[in-house]
Amino acid sequence: MKDASPQTIYLKDYTPFGYVVEGVELTFALAPEATRVKSRIRFAPNPDATDRTFFLHGEDLTLISAAIDGSPVTPTLTEQGLTCEVPDAPFTWEAEVEIAPAKNTALEGLYMSNGMYCTQCEAEGFRKITYYPDRPDVMATFDVRIESDLPVMLSNGNPGTQDGGVAEWHDPWPKPSYLFALVAGDLEARSDSFTTRSGRHVDLNLWVRPGDLGKTAWGMEALRTSMRWDEEVYGREYDLDVFNIVAVDDFNMGAMENKGLNIFNSSAVLASQDTSTDANFERIEAIIAHEYFHNWTGNRITCRDWFQLCLKEGLTVFRDSQFTADQRSAPVKRIGDVIDLRARQFPEDQGPLSHPVRPESFQEINNFYTATVYEKGAEVIGMLKRLVGDEAYDKAVALYFERHDGQACTIEDWLQVFEDTTGRDLSQFKRWYTQSGTPRLSVEESYEGARYTLTFRQRTPATPGQSEKLPQVLPVAVGLLSPGGEEVLPTQLLEVTEPEQSFTFDNMPDRPIPSLLRGFSAPVVLERESDAAEQAFLLAHDTDPYCRWEAGRGLARGSLIASVVDGADPDGAWLDALRAVVTDPALDPAYRALMMGLPTQSELAQALYEKGITPDPDAIRDAVEATVRATADRWADDLRGLSEEARVAEPYAPDAQQSGKRALGTRVLSLVSRLDGGSAAEAQFEAADNMTLKLAALGNLVRLERADDALAAFEAQWKDDRLVMDKWFGIQIMSAPAPVAVERAEALTGHAAFDWTNPNRFRAVMGALVSNHAGFHRADGAGYDFLAGWLARLDEKNPQTAARMATAFQTWRRYDDDRQAKMRAALESLRDKPKLSRDMGEMVARLLG
Numbered sequence: 001m002k003d004a005s006p007q008t009i010y011l012k013d014y015t016p017f018g019y020v021v022e023g024v025e026l027t028f029a030l031a032p033e034a035t036r037v038k039s040r041i042r043f044a045p046n047p048d049a050t051d052r053t054f055f056l057h058g059e060d061l062t063l064i065s066a067a068i069d070g071s072p073v074t075p076t077l078t079e080q081g082l083t084c085e086v087p088d089a090p091f092t093w094e095a096e097v098e099i100a101p102a103k104n105t106a107l108e109g110l111y112m113s114n115g116m117y118c119t120q121c122e123a124e125g126f127r128k129i130t131y132y133p134d135r136p137d138v139m140a141t142f143d144v145r146i147e148s149d150l151p152v153m154l155s156n157g158n159p160g161t162q163d164g165g166v167a168e169w170h171d172p173w174p175k176p177s178y179l180f181a182l183v184a185g186d187l188e189a190r191s192d193s194f195t196t197r198s199g200r201h202v203d204l205n206l207w208v209r210p211g212d213l214g215k216t217a218w219g220m221e222a223l224r225t226s227m228r229w230d231e232e233v234y235g236r237e238y239d240l241d242v243f244n245i246v247a248v249d250d251f252n253m254g255a256m257e258n259k260g261l262n263i264f265n266s267s268a269v270l271a272s273q274d275t276s277t278d279a280n281f282e283r284i285e286a287i288i289a290h291e292y293f294h295n296w297t298g299n300r301i302t303c304r305d306w307f308q309l310c311l312k313e314g315l316t317v318f319r320d321s322q323f324t325a326d327q328r329s330a331p332v333k334r335i336g337d338v339i340d341l342r343a344r345q346f347p348e349d350q351g352p353l354s355h356p357v358r359p360e361s362f363q364e365i366n367n368f369y370t371a372t373v374y375e376k377g378a379e380v381i382g383m384l385k386r387l388v389g390d391e392a393y394d395k396a397v398a399l400y401f402e403r404h405d406g407q408a409c410t411i412e413d414w415l416q417v418f419e420d421t422t423g424r425d426l427s428q429f430k431r432w433y434t435q436s437g438t439p440r441l442s443v444e445e446s447y448e449g450a451r452y453t454l455t456f457r458q459r460t461p462a463t464p465g466q467s468e469k470l471p472q473v474l475p476v477a478v479g480l481l482s483p484g485g486e487e488v489l490p491t492q493l494l495e496v497t498e499p500e501q502s503f504t505f506d507n508m509p510d511r512p513i514p515s516l517l518r519g520f521s522a523p524v525v526l527e528r529e530s531d532a533a534e535q536a537f538l539l540a541h542d543t544d545p546y547c548r549w550e551a552g553r554g555l556a557r558g559s560l561i562a563s564v565v566d567g568a569d570p571d572g573a574w575l576d577a578l579r580a581v582v583t584d585p586a587l588d589p590a591y592r593a594l595m596m597g598l599p600t601q602s603e604l605a606q607a608l609y610e611k612g613i614t615p616d617p618d619a620i621r622d623a624v625e626a627t628v629r630a631t632a633d634r635w636a637d638d639l640r641g642l643s644e645e646a647r648v649a650e651p652y653a654p655d656a657q658q659s660g661k662r663a664l665g666t667r668v669l670s671l672v673s674r675l676d677g678g679s680a681a682e683a684q685f686e687a688a689d690n691m692t693l694k695l696a697a698l699g700n701l702v703r704l705e706r707a708d709d710a711l712a713a714f715e716a717q718w719k720d721d722r723l724v725m726d727k728w729f730g731i732q733i734m735s736a737p738a739p740v741a742v743e744r745a746e747a748l749t750g751h752a753a754f755d756w757t758n759p760n761r762f763r764a765v766m767g768a769l770v771s772n773h774a775g776f777h778r779a780d781g782a783g784y785d786f787l788a789g790w791l792a793r794l795d796e797k798n799p800q801t802a803a804r805m806a807t808a809f810q811t812w813r814r815y816d817d818d819r820q821a822k823m824r825a826a827l828e829s830l831r832d833k834p835k836l837s838r839d840m841g842e843m844v845a846r847l848l849g
C-alpha cells in the first residue's frame with residue numbers, strides 16, 4: 001500500500017470532534033434539480049476534546065447562506081467541507097444549501113429512483129446533503145420538515161404534523177448522521193402493527209411503488225417475527241411508535257438500517273411465489289432481521305469511527321444468523337454460512353485485499369464493507385460465544401447494552417464487557433480483530449497404550465502490510481468416534497493458543513477417529529493429510545452435521561483435483577458413499593441437497609494454487625462436468641425416487657421444509673438433465689407454479705443450449721418486472737457454456753432493458769459473468785477486457801458499485817502467466833484512466849499490490 005497518499009486515514013489518529021451537537025433541525029424543499037436544505041444546528045464546545053477547529057464536512061453542495069447566532073458568516077470552503085470562526089461558547093449554526101438529487105447517480109446522499117426521492121447516508125453520504133460533522137461519534141436528535149407536493153414524505157423517528165405539502169418528523173433518539181433518512185414519493189403501504197412486550201403499540205408500514213403491494217406480505221411477516229425474536233432472545237424492544245420500511249429500485253447495497261426508516265434494495269424485500277426463489281425468500285427474511293436488529297446493535301449503540309464497523313456489522317450478522325438458524329434448520333444454516341465464507345471471505349483474506357476485521361487504515365471506507373468485516377466479523381463473535389459459554393455471552397451482551405446505550409463505541413468496549421463478565425484476559429483473542437489472513441491449522445495424531453494425542457500447529461501466512469503473525473486463540477471443537485462409529489468422546493472445546501500444542505485423551509481402548517473443528521468452530525483452513533478412508537468413515541458416521549458434510553466435501557475435492565491433475569475418473573467409492581447419505585430418507589432434504597453440492601470452480605482453483613499447481617480454468621470446468629455426468633450415470637437408478645421425494649404436494653410456501661425439498665429436487669434435475677438431454681427440465685419449466693422450479697429448469701436449458709423458446713417466453717411474461725428481468729439477464733450468462741459466456745454478456749449489454757446505471761441490473765450481468773469461472777477466465781482475456789471496460793464506464797457514475805465489482809480481480813495472481821498478464825493489463829488500464837474515483841483508485845492500487 002502506498003502510504004504516501006495524503007488521503008489515507010488511520011485508526012491511530014482518532015481524535016474526538018471539538019464540539020457536541022445538541023440538536024439538529026432540517027427543512028427540505030424538494031425539487032429534482034434544486035432541492036433546498038436549511039439546517040439549524042446547536043453546537044457546544046466538547047469538554048472531552050482539545051482541538052477546537054470548526055470543520056464541517058460538505059461535498060457537492062452549493063452554499064446559499066450561513067449564519068452563527070443569527071449573524072451572517074462567510075466560511076472558508078474546500079472540496080471536502082468548510083471551516084469557520086466560531087464562538088468559544090454554545091452557538092447556533094444555520095445554513096442553506098442547494099443540491100440536485102436528479103443528477104446524483106452515485107446513489108449516495110439524496111437521490112432519485114423512479115421518480116421517488118430517497119437517501120443513503122452510510123457511511124459518508126450525509127455530507128452531500130448539508131454541512132455537518134459527518135462522523136459516527138457525533139450523535140444528536142433530529143427534527144425534520146419536508147415540503148413537497150408528493151403524497152408520502154418520511155423521515156426518521158415519530159411523525160409530527162402531516163399537512164398537505166408538509167410533513168414533520170421528530171427522532172428523539174440521538175443518532176449519528178449516517179442513520180439519517182428521507183423518502184418522498186407516490187408510494188403505497190402494506191400496514192400492520194406490533195405490540196412490544198412492555199405494551200408499546202408500533203405501526204408498521206412497508207412502502208412500495210404502486211403495483212408492488214402484492215410482494216410485501218413476506219417482508220412484513222419477517223419484520224414481525226424479527227421484532228418478537230429480539231425481545232425473546234436478546235431482551236431488546238423497539239423504541240419508537242412507527243417502523244417504516246421502503247423498497248427502492250436503485251440501491252448500492254442490500255439495505256440500510258436508518259433509525260425507524262429502513263431503506264431496502266427492492267431485491268432485498270419484495271417477494272412473491274411467482275417472482276422470487278426460495279433463496280430470495282430466505283435472504284429477505286435474513287436482511288429484514290439484520291436491519292431490524294441494527295436498531296440496538298448499530299443505532300442505540302453505534303461506532304466511534306469507521307474502523308469499528310465490525311462492531312455493528314459482525315455482531316448484527318451473527319444475530320441474524322442465529323435468527324435464521326432458529327426459524328429454519330440450524331445445521332443447514334451453519335453449512336450455508338461456511339460455504340459462503342469460503343466463497344467470499346477466504347479469497348479476500350488470501351489475496352491482495354486482505355485486511356483485518358478491524359482495519360487500521362483506509363482511503364475510501366466504502367471499500368471496507370467486506371466479507372471480512374461482516375462475515376469474518378460474525379465468526380469472531382461466534383468464537384467468543386463458544387469460548388465463554390452461552391450464559392456468559394448473554395450476561396456480557398446485557399452488560400454491553402446497559403453500559404453503552406446511547407454511545408459510540410469501539411471493539412475495546414465490546415471486549416471489555418466480556419472480560420468484566422468472565423474475568424478472562426482477551427488480549428490474545430483480540431488478534432482476531434487486528435491480524436488479517438486465514439490461519440492454517442494442521443493436525444497430527446498418535447496412539448500409544450490407550451492414550452490418544454492430537455497435536456495442532458497453527459500459522460497464518462503473511463498478508464499485505466503484515467508479514468509477521470502471532471498465534472491466535474483457536475477454539476477447536478472435537479469429538480472422537482470408535483472404529484464402530486460410536487461417539488466415545490462427545491464434543492469438547494480445545495483452546496489452541498500456542499504455535500504448537502498437544503491434547504491427550506486417556507483410556508481409549510481402540511484408536512479413535514477424530515471429528516475435528518465441529519460446527520466449523522473457527523474460521524481456519526484445516527490442513528490434514530487427506531485420508532479418503534477416514535473421510536468416508538466420517539461421511540457415514542459423524543454425529544456432527546457440519547463435519548459429516550465436510551467429510552463429503554473433502555472427498556469431492558480430492559476426486560476433482562485428481563481429475564484435473566491426472567485426468568483420473570471420478571472416485572467411485574466417494575460417489576457410492578455419498579449416495580448412501582443422499583438417499584437416506586431419515587435425513588432432512590435440505591441437508592441432502594447440501595451434500596450433493598460440489599466445491600465451486602473458483603474454490604478448486606484456489607485449492608490447486610495452494611498445492612503449487614497453476615489452475616487451468618478449462619481443465620477445472622471439464623473435471624466438474626465429467627464428475628457431474630459420472631454421478632448421474634452412477635446414480636441413474638436412484639434419480640426417479642429422489643425426484644419423487646423432492647416433490648411438494650402442498651400449496652407453495654417458502655418455508656424451510658418445502659425449500660429443502662425443492663433444493664434437493666433442483667440438484668436431482670441437474671443430474672437428470674445430463675441423461676435426458678433436457679426433457680425433464682423443459683417439462684418442469686412449463687409446469688412450474690413458482691420461480692424456484694422455473695429458474696432451476698431454465699438454468700439447465702441454458703446450459704444445454706436449448707433455451708431459446710423458454711427465454712423468449714420468460715421475457716414476454718416478465719419484461720415489466722425489474723427483479724425478474726435481473727434473473728433473466730443473469731441466468732443466460734451464468735449458466736452459459738463457458739466459451740460463449742462473454743459473447744452472451746456482450747450481447748445482453750446491447751439489450752434495451754440493460755439499464756447499466758441500475759446497480760442490480762449491472763450486477764446481474766457482470767456478476768453472472770464472473771461466476772461463470774471458465775467463461776470469465778477465457779484464455780484470450782476477453783472476459784477481463786469486457787469487465788474492465790464496463791467498470792471504467794460505471795466508475796464515472798457510481799464509484800461505489802464499480803469498485804465493489806472490481807474485486808472480481810482479487811484472485812488474479814492464482815492463474816498462469818498469460819492470464820495474469822492480461823488481468824494486470826486490464827487493471828492497469830483502469831488505473832491509468834483519467835479522473836478515476838477515490839473508490840476505484842484505492843481498489844485498483846490494492847489489487848495491483
Ligand code: PHE
Nearest residue numbers: 122123253255256257291369
Ligand atoms: N449498513 C448496511 C447493513 O449492513 C449496509 C450498507 C452500507 C448499506 C453502506 C448502504 C451503504 O445493513
Ligand code: ZN
Nearest residue numbers: 290294313316
Ligand atoms: Zn448491517
